[in-house]
Amino acid sequence: MSVASSGGRLGRRQFLSGAAAGLVAGAAGPAAAQQGSGPLQVPVWTREQGEGIASPAYGVPSAFEKSVIRKPRTPPKFPTAASTGTPLQHLHGIITPAGLHYERHHAGVPAIDPEQHRLVIHGLVERPLILTMNDIARFPSVSRLWFLECSGNTPQWTGGSAKWTVQETHGLISCSEWTGVRLSTLLDEVGLKPEARWVLAEGADGAAMTRSIPLDVVLDEALVAYAQNGEHLRPEQGYPLRLVLPGIEGNMSIKWLRRLKVGDQPFQSREETSKYTDLMPDGTARQFTFVMETKSVITSPSGGHQLREKGFYEIRGLAWSGRGRIRSVDVSTDGGATWRPAELQEPVLSRCLTRFRVPWTWDGGPALLQSRAVDETGYVQPSRQQLVDVRGVNSQYHFNGIQTWKVAPSGEVTNAA
Ligand SMILES: Nc1nc2c(c(=O)[nH]1)N[C@H]1C(S)=C(S)[C@@H](COP(=O)(O)O)O[C@H]1N2
Numbered sequence: 001m002s003v004a005s006s007g008g009r010l011g012r013r014q015f016l017s018g019a020a021a022g023l024v025a026g027a028a029g030p031a032a033a034q035q036g037s038g039p040l041q042v043p044v045w046t047r048e049q050g051e052g053i054a055s056p057a058y059g060v061p062s063a064f065e066k067s068v069i070r071k072p073r074t075p076p077k078f079p080t081a082a083s084t085g086t087p088l089q090h091l092h093g094i095i096t097p098a099g100l101h102y103e104r105h106h107a108g109v110p111a112i113d114p115e116q117h118r119l120v121i122h123g124l125v126e127r128p129l130i131l132t133m134n135d136i137a138r139f140p141s142v143s144r145l146w147f148l149e150c151s152g153n154t155p156q157w158t159g160g161s162a163k164w165t166v167q168e169t170h171g172l173i174s175c176s177e178w179t180g181v182r183l184s185t186l187l188d189e190v191g192l193k194p195e196a197r198w199v200l201a202e203g204a205d206g207a208a209m210t211r212s213i214p215l216d217v218v219l220d221e222a223l224v225a226y227a228q229n230g231e232h233l234r235p236e237q238g239y240p241l242r243l244v245l246p247g248i249e250g251n252m253s254i255k256w257l258r259r260l261k262v263g264d265q266p267f268q269s270r271e272e273t274s275k276y277t278d279l280m281p282d283g284t285a286r287q288f289t290f291v292m293e294t295k296s297v298i299t300s301p302s303g304g305h306q307l308r309e310k311g312f313y314e315i316r317g318l319a320w321s322g323r324g325r326i327r328s329v330d331v332s333t334d335g336g337a338t339w340r341p342a343e344l345q346e347p348v349l350s351r352c353l354t355r356f357r358v359p360w361t362w363d364g365g366p367a368l369l370q371s372r373a374v375d376e377t378g379y380v381q382p383s384r385q386q387l388v389d390v391r392g393v394n395s396q397y398h399f400n401g402i403q404t405w406k407v408a409p410s411g412e413v414t415n416a417a
C-alpha cells in the first residue's frame, strides 16, 4: 500500500473541513470588507487594472510575503563575520530562491568587478594560467542541482533552544541549480604534474579564505560556478566565481574564487587546522571530514508553528545525503516508537535536496514528530544519542542527528532536540 493511497482514503471531506471553516472565519474577518459578504464576491482587485509591467524591472515577491526572509544567526563578534539562515519553514519544493540562499561570510561580501576579476591556476601544473571571466565562460559548461550545507548547521551537540524554528536549527542549507565549468576541465587545460594530489582554493574576500581539496574530490564533478538558478551568482554567493563541491562541507566551496594552487600535500590553512576539525571525546581531533552525512528534517509542522485544530495535516520535510541519492525517509509522530514510510517527490537526485511528505491526522494529543533518512549507500541517519555516543559533545560541526519537534495539546510546536 502506498502512502499516497492511505492519504487518499482520508476522503475529501476531511481535507476540506478546515478550509471551509477558514472561509467562514474569513468572511467575518478583515477580508470581508474587500470581498463583500457572500462567498466569491468580485473583489476590488478584479474590478480594476493591475500594476503596469516593469515596476520593478527585476521582479520581487508579493508585498504579502514580507516575513519570508533570511534571518541572522547568533549575533556575530564582527558584523562582517556573520551568517543568515534560509526560511525552510516557508519554502516548497527543493530549489532555494537566490534571495533566500543561506549566507556565511568570514569577512563580509566583496564588491567584485567581473571585468577585473582573474582566476590564477599554478603550482604543480605544466602550463600555469591567468583566466578572465570571459575566458572561463568559453569552456564547456555543465549545470547541476546540488545542496550546499554549512557543517555548522544544526548547532545542537549540547541541545538547542525550545524556541528555535527550523530556520535556526537547519537554515544553513540551501539548494540551487549551479552552472559553470568542471574544475577537472580547467585542470586538464593547465596539465597536472604526476606528483599533484591536492588543490588549494583561495577567495578574493577580506578573509582570503583558503582550503585544501584532495584530487578525488576535485575529479568528482566539482564545479567552478558562475551561475545559480539561471542567473549569475548573487554577490553573497560568490559573484562572479565560486567553487561548488557537491556533498562536501560548505566551507570548502570557496566563494569569490581567485586562485587554485596544485600541490602534493594539504596546505594546512587556518580553516583546516584551528577551525573545521571535529574534537572527539578522547581529545583527538578529526581533520578533513569533508562529506555531509545523511540528514533530514520536518519543515512543516515545525518549531514556532501553531496547529489551530485537530484533523488532517500533511507532514512535509527535506532529506539529503552528501554520498548520493536518498533511498527512503521514515516519519514518526510518537517520538520514534513507530515509523511510517514517507512519499519522496521526484526528481530524487544525488547530493540534492529531496522533498518528502506523509499524511497525518492530529488527534489533539501530544506528539513528537521525527524523520529518519536512509541514503543509497544504506547509511541510516542516527538518533541524537547514537551520534553523541560516538562523537561526544565537544564538536561544533557535522551534527546530523534526528530532529524532534514537540506538538503540545495546545497545538504549539517547539524544538525538542
Ligand atoms: N571566500 C570565501 N569563501 C567561503 C566563505 C567565506 O567566508 N569566504 N564561507 C564558506 C562557508 S563557511 C560556507 S558554509 C559557504 C557558504 O556559502 P553561501 O554564503 O553561498 O551560502 O561558503 C564558504 N566559502
Ligand SMILES: [Mo]
Residues within 6 Å of the ligand: 104, 149, 150, 151, 152, 250, 251
Ligand atoms: Mo560554513
